[in-house]
Amino acid sequence: MPDSNKMFLDMFSDRERIAHYADGPRRFTPGLDAVHRMTMLLLAEHAPADAHVLVLGAGGGLELKALAQMQAGWRFTGVDPAGPMLDLARETMGEDADRAELIEGYIDAAPAGPFDAATCLLTLHFLDRDERVRTLSEMHRRMKPGAPLVVVHSSFPQDEPARGRWLARYAAYAVASGADPAQTEQARAAVAASLALLTPEQDEACLRDAGFVEVEQFYAAFTWRGWVSRA
Template sequence: MAGILLAEHVPDQGRVLILGAGGGLELQAFSRAHPGWHFDGVDPSPTMIAQARRLLGSDTANITFHQGYIDDAPEGPFDGAACLLTLHFLRHDERLRTLRAVHRRLSPGAPFIAAHHSFPAGGDGEPDLWLRRNAAWLVAGGMDEAQALAGIETMKERLPVLSPAEDERLLIEAGFHDVQLFYAALTFKGWVARA
């Protein structure tokens, strides 16, 4: 889905920023579908970058890795960017700062794809409901129930999750426009926006 959304505006020889590129799965999918694109993959973990290099093997001619965070990324300009399953680790202020730094690196009108955990985070028990639903989905997919339920507490302790409305407000505050929700599955949400 992210590759399709990027391809609506990224030219055939475009340059794409991937924030949180460790592991390499999205780089693999994007580079196979769009061999003319050049990617700058940024990740703070040398272990995850090494994993991405192993996964991609010899398919790294159009990929440059940068160890670090958004401030360690090249200035661009980029024709598009994606940040998948990463922003939910950042607290509100750091998330906004990161989104602004991504926006600054994009060409005007370039697409940005973000997907991460986002669900109502109020104190009325609704977060627990969404987390239980997510755990039930994992169990239905074959995960051990005890492990899935333990994941609820881990997510509550470690992820500064924002509501979908808060996530959209941050994208707009960071300078993005045409913010559209393209994916929603229990606790996961995905947006496409334009710089």
């Protein structure tokens, strides 16, 4: 993660601030539980029943728990730069935690694989374009030929006034879902000021530049987009 986004890594390393982490993604990301279910279905189109799945940005463990409960034969390698978030992932997974190897670091810390499938949910928007393509390329290098990848992150028009309008909707949805208005405004301001956000067209290009093919969008909700592709 670039230095400009160190504030986000610091936030995810604060054990008190992440104590109620599970509430946040569901309030800010429309249909998150459905996203996890769709992710499983899209991976299962090509991943075997005993798949080894690479999960980049695994901290918190929400997708790890969901995927483990829906696919009893899958095992996971999860990577995240925030140690406390990985601790939370172990707690979140509960009895399924022994099916996941959790590694503190960025993509370069991930084993060589090759993996049968991979995910990167609510993570790539923390990276600028060059680092995003490099990270995706390193994921591609660790995947079996034809293995499926699912990514979901913030991606929406970046020209004004559309950018500001969509960020306002992002915040409004969170407040309507029960988030604290003051904290939500802080989050909106931080996203607007600190993240190197891309348009959906630019995000699709990143996937292709990293070597992925059959890139298809499967999810769109306010400021969020999701794609499935194959290595």
